[in-house]
Amino acid sequence: MCIRDRYECLECALEKFTVTYNQNCLSGGRYCAQDPDNDGPMTGRDVLLEVLNQLCVKQVQPLFWKSYVSYFGANCLDAKDYKGCSFLDILYILKDSKKGVEECVEQSFEGKAYELNDNKLSLIHI
Helix, strand or coil: CCCCCCCHHHHHHHHHCCCCCCCCHHHHHHHEEECCCCCCCCCCHHHHHHHHHHHHHHCCCCCHHHHHHHHHHHHHCCCHHHHHHHCCCCHHHHHHHHHHHHHHHCCCEECCCCCCCCCCCCHHHH
C-alpha cells in the first residue's frame, strides 16, 4: 500500500501534536492520510495503521511480505474495514507471526497511545 498524500496536520503542529480528534492522523497529527472512503467507516488513521501492519509484516516475516501485500491489494482495498480484512483473512499467510506483527506495531510507537506518541518506523518515507 502506497500513500501518496501523507501529510502533517498544521493545526496539530501548532498545538504541539497533542491532538487526538483528527481521525485521519496518528501521533498527534505528525502523520495523516486522506480518508479513503470519505463518509464511510474507514479513516486516514486506518490507512496509516495498515501501512504499519505491512511494514511490520516485512520485518517479522519478510518471506511472506509480498504475499501479504498482494492478498491485501486484491481482497481488502474495497473492504468496509481494513482491520477485519488484514489480520483475520490473512492469518494463513502470517502463520504464527500475528503476535509478532502486533507487537512490532505497538512497539513502533514511543508510548502506549498511538493517537499521540511519535512512531519510530519511518512513516515519513511511505
